[in-house]
Amino acid sequence: MQIGTVADKTGISAKAIRYYESIGLIAAAARTHSGYRVYGDHDVQTLRFIQRARGLGFSVGEVADLLALWRDSERRSAQVKALAANHVAEIDRKIAGLRGMRETLTYLMERCHGDDRPECPILDALGTDA
Amino acid sequence: MQIGTVADKTGISAKAIRYYESIGLIAAAARTHSGYRVYGDHDVQTLRFIQRARGLGFSVGEVADLLALWRDSERRSAQVKALAANHVAEIDRKIAGLRGMRETLTYLMERCHGDDRPECPILDALGTDA
DNA sequence: ATAGGCCTTCCAGTTACTGGAAGGTCAAGG
DNA sequence: CCTTGACCTTCCAGTAACTGGAAGGCCTAT
Numbered sequence: 001m002q003i004g005t006v007a008d009k010t011g012i013s014a015k016a017i018r019y020y021e022s023i024g025l026i027a028a029a030a031r032t033h034s035g036y037r038v039y040g041d042h043d044v045q046t047l048r049f050i051q052r053a054r055g056l057g058f059s060v061g062e063v064a065d066l067l068a069l070w071r072d073s074e075r076r077s078a079q080v081k082a083l084a085a086n087h088v089a090e091i092d093r094k095i096a097g098l099r100g101m102r103e104t105l106t107y108l109m110e111r112c113h114g115d116d117r118p119e120c121p122i123l124d125a126l127g128t129d130a
Numbered sequence: 131m132q133i134g135t136v137a138d139k140t141g142i143s144a145k146a147i148r149y150y151e152s153i154g155l156i157a158a159a160a161r162t163h164s165g166y167r168v169y170g171d172h173d174v175q176t177l178r179f180i181q182r183a184r185g186l187g188f189s190v191g192e193v194a195d196l197l198a199l200w201r202d203s204e205r206r207s208a209q210v211k212a213l214a215a216n217h218v219a220e221i222d223r224k225i226a227g228l229r230g231m232r233e234t235l236t237y238l239m240e241r242c243h244g245d246d247r248p249e250c251p252i253l254d255a256l257g258t259d260a
Numbered sequence: 261a262t263a264g265g266c267c268t269t270c271c272a273g274t275t276a277c278t279g280g281a282a283g284g285t286c287a288a289g290g
Numbered sequence: 291c292c293t294t295g296a297c298c299t300t301c302c303a304g305t306a307a308c309t310g311g312a313a314g315g316c317c318t319a320t
Contacts, residue, residue, distance in 0.1 A: 004266070014267090019308060034316055036267055045257070052256045057231045060307065070253045080252050081244035084235050091232045095225055101187045102221045105214050114211035122210050123200045126182045127175070134297065144298090149277060164285055166298055190276065 001039045003029075010047040017047065025050065025064055058087055131169045133159075140177040147177065155180065155194055188217060 007014045018037075020026045026046060029037035049070060053063045065083060069075045104125075111121040137144045148167075150156045156176060159167035179200060183193045195213060199205045234255075241251040 002267075013309080015309060016307080018268095023307090032267095032316095034267085035269095036316080049256045054307095055231075056235060056256075057228070066253070066256065069250075070257055073248060075248045075250070075253075076246045077242050077248060077250040077252075078244045078246065080250045081239055081242045084239050084242075084252055088232055088235050088239070091228050091235075095228050095232070098187070098221050098225050098228075101185075102218055102225070105186060105218050105221075109211055109214050109218070112207050112211045112214075114208045116206045116208065118203060118205045118207060120199075120205070120207040120210045122207075122214055123196070123205075126179045126186075126196065127200055129175070129178075132298075143278080145278060146276080148299095153276090162285095162298095164298085165300095166285080184276090 001044075003037050003039065006039045006044055006047065009044050010051055012047050012051055020047075020050065020060075023060070025060060025067070056087075057091060062087065131174075133167050133169065136169045136174055136177065139174050140181055142177050142181055150177075150180065150190075153190070155190060155197070186217075187221060192217065 003014045003017055006012075006017060010017075012020075017026070021028055021037075026043070029039055029043070032038055046067070049067065050063055053066050054060070058066060062083060066080070069080050069083075105122075108122045108125055113119065133144045133147055136142075136147060140147075142150075147156070151158055151167075156173070159169055159173065162168055176197070179197065180193055183196050184190070188196065192213065196210070199210050199213075235252075238252045238255050243249065
């Protein structure tokens with residue numbers, strides 16, 4: 001299989017696959033005599049794993065950890081769960097930050113006429129010395 | 131006032147202030163004969179505005195728009211409100227994405243023993259062909 | 261022979277800065 | 291007068307996770 005086929009099968013771009021290889025997230029692919037990368041079903045599996053993990057918001061570094069655990073038959077599920085728990089905590093922090101912004105913005109927007117007049121509590125809030 | 135004083139007053143690092151100048155978000159500061167940047171209270175004001183807007187999650191490009199509106203006494207508040215509304219919509223998209231991830235992760239975590247055994251629904255979910 | 265659709269590598273750009281190197285400036289202290 | 295230390299300056303590199311594009315090789319079909 002060539003990289004384009006793998007890209008189609010996994011939904012990961014060929015560029016990204018090469019990038020993952022370059023940073024060592026996946027092993028270097030075998031090559032044809034002319035230098036083309038060659039992949040097998042196993043590689044497609046791995047890349048699907050990576051894509052799902054990325055889709056859950058894990059960083060590439062965390063995905064590397066998850067992949068190692070996935071391959072380690074002696075792993076302790078507690079390790080995986082801890083990784084996931086950390087990530088959920090991180091997600092919660094982000095959500096909390098976004099909700100704070102959202103709240104402030106909607107509060108200000110409710111007080112902004114939103115018409116042809118220049119008066120605007122949003123700009124006032126950003127610009128005051130308070 | 132030198133840049134360090136402005137940094138202390140605004141909470142924006144001197145590095146960031148120079149960066150904002152370099153990208154044109156703020157005007158180039160006046161200089162002393164020896165090349166030091168010189169700022170006044172007005173600049174502190176502007177930088178506080180910038181910092182608050184960034185704190186609400188606006189991108190630097192959006193902050194530039196907000197600054198222009200702030201300075202424009204003929205602005206229509208509708209423009210400001212529209213900018214804010216777009217940003218809230220963006221925040222909502224991000225929150226929705228994060229909530230989806232969070233939901234999947236907690237679902238899987240609840241089913242993971244999290245002990246010394248290797249079985250782990252989290253890895254299973256990432257690795258299945260489904 | 262050539263056209264097309266693959267593939268390759270390498271460089272640059274994205275966002276919003278931060279860190280660090282190398283060196284100039286300025287006031288205070290010895 | 292000289293040095294020390296705390297400022298300041300510019301410039302280059304790095305961050306995360308890729309994407310876009312250029313220049314060129316490979317392979318199949320016409």
